[in-house]
Amino acid sequence: MKNSSLILNLVLAAAVIVIYVLHFSGKSAGEASLSNSTDVGSTSGLKIAYIKVDSLILNYDLAEELHDEFTKNQEAYTKEYTDKRSSFEKRAAAFQEKVQRGGFLTQDRAIQERDRLVGEEQEILTLDQELSTKLSEMQAANNKELIDSLMNYLEEFNKDKKYNYILNAGNVLIGDDAHNITKEVLDEMNLRYKNK
Numbered sequence: 001m002k003n004s005s006l007i008l009n010l011v012l013a014a015a016v017i018v019i020y021v022l023h024f025s026g027k028s029a030g031e032a033s034l035s036n037s038t039d040v041g042s043t044s045g046l047k048i049a050y051i052k053v054d055s056l057i058l059n060y061d062l063a064e065e066l067h068d069e070f071t072k073n074q075e076a077y078t079k080e081y082t083d084k085r086s087s088f089e090k091r092a093a094a095f096q097e098k099v100q101r102g103g104f105l106t107q108d109r110a111i112q113e114r115d116r117l118v119g120e121e122q123e124i125l126t127l128d129q130e131l132s133t134k135l136s137e138m139q140a141a142n143n144k145e146l147i148d149s150l151m152n153y154l155e156e157f158n159k160d161k162k163y164n165y166i167l168n169a170g171n172v173l174i175g176d177d178a179h180n181i182t183k184e185v186l187d188e189m190n191l192r193y194k195n196k
Contacts, residue, residue, distance in 0.1 A: 046165075060189055081124070
């Protein structure tokens with residue numbers, strides 16, 4: 001479930017990248033509509049490539065490393081929460097048993113113990129929220145790092161303005177495989193990452 005959530009977030013992040021690239025590398029809306037009205041059907045100078053971003057993310061070494069680190073932290077957080085919750089439940093069950101057999105000398109002492117356990121349960125719920133927040137922040141940071149890495153590489157890759165547009169293949173219904181630059185970009189990004 002968490003893996004599919006991470007993959008979905010990465011794919012969504014890739015879509016944001018594509019929008020970003022299209023926004024900052026294309027003509028303004030006024031220029032585009034003016035160009036289309038005077039040069040209808042003439043796309044011979046337009047160079048478009050596409051990347052299968054989901055494939056790129058699944059095979060990018062940095063993405064794999066970030067995913068492994070995220071999974072390790074997620075498991076550690078889950079273990080920490082589970083251990084504290086389990087320990088609390090044992091103490092709560094012991095308290096309930098002690099109350100039922102009349103093990104407290106006074107009712108005030110039983111109320112104090114109950115209040116302590118309620119406070120401890122609140123701390124565990126707060127811990128759960130804090131750990132969930134940390135994981136969400138980590139996932140957002142990972143997505144940002146992947147987006148930044150891809151955008152930086154694509155800017156370098158297209159420095160010579162070889163392409164007018166580089167699209168996410170997730171939005172391309174029909175495309176010529178000759179314009180699919182996924183493997184080339186992935187190989188270069190992995191090589192660049194290994195050299196860091």
